[in-house]
Amino acid sequence: MGAVDATDQDMEPYNAARKSYAWFKKVGIHVLQRMVLNAKVLYSVTNKRKVDMKDFTLQLCDEILAKHLSDYTAMRDQHKNAKRQKLSEPSTSRLAGHDLVRSEQNTRRRCWVCYNIEKKRSIFTYKCCIGCKNRIPLCSLDHFTYYHDNL
Template sequence: RDVAYISTEFKNKVILSKNQNGKEQLKPEPISNYNHFMSGINRQDQMNSYYPFSRKTIRWYKKIGIHIIQMLLMNSFYLYNQYHIGTKLSLYDYRLSVLGELLPKHPKPRNLSFNAFPFPKIHGEGKNGRTIRKRCQLCYSKKLRKDTSYFCPECPNQPSLCHEPCFKNFHQKKP
């Protein structure tokens, strides 16, 4: 294929160079030097393209950070395979082993979030079309009178409870 170039470093001289198959070809000196010195960079870009992480929605500075991390992984992969005695790892296996070392072995147990509790339901409407309201059992145990239209459908006796503070507190007290 035809390639255009401008060079102030090299003279416009044609030299013999060997391709991958060992076949000799005539090439301009700048093209031959470019291919010789840039092959490692092109290989690294090719290896990084196997695991792309470019999204349109990520901010530019995050893309740069992720690209730097990918370059660090590639460089450490080459060093590992060069100096490690034994079988060489594939890039995929190496990335998995690095992730395995970075992530915790035993994740911390998460605190129960509000979503882990059962959802309160509304009692419904009575004969006259009004919403049925009953006393909140937690407030009643504190000698307060609060009427609520919510109850817990999953608890025995289906206790009536205030929606906001009492429902959560009631379910946290249970073992």
């Protein structure tokens, strides 16, 4: 498989071109995504480690906002704390021992919620719940919460 195929595949799950924007927006978004992808490739090569496209994009947004928006860091921390409180409030005992962690195995697995609930086949993650049987793979705090609240 050529390098071009691999990078296109990398962008595919988050490909805005599939959404129904006007064509010129698609072009603009595609150029932006391509820039992010290029940055990701450079980052991976210089740091000699593979990074997830979604994680990289989120981290990038985070750092750009923190740099250019003065209240951003405070807002973000407030939001994070509120989210964490929400997560630990209702069912602390049931969630004892459960936590979203990066799996020690260096393989990505399909997020359980993305795959079974949202029917997205292409979302892979290193993250999983340390407390669940088989260390259920879950891609985000939202899906961690969803999984433990609904199942």
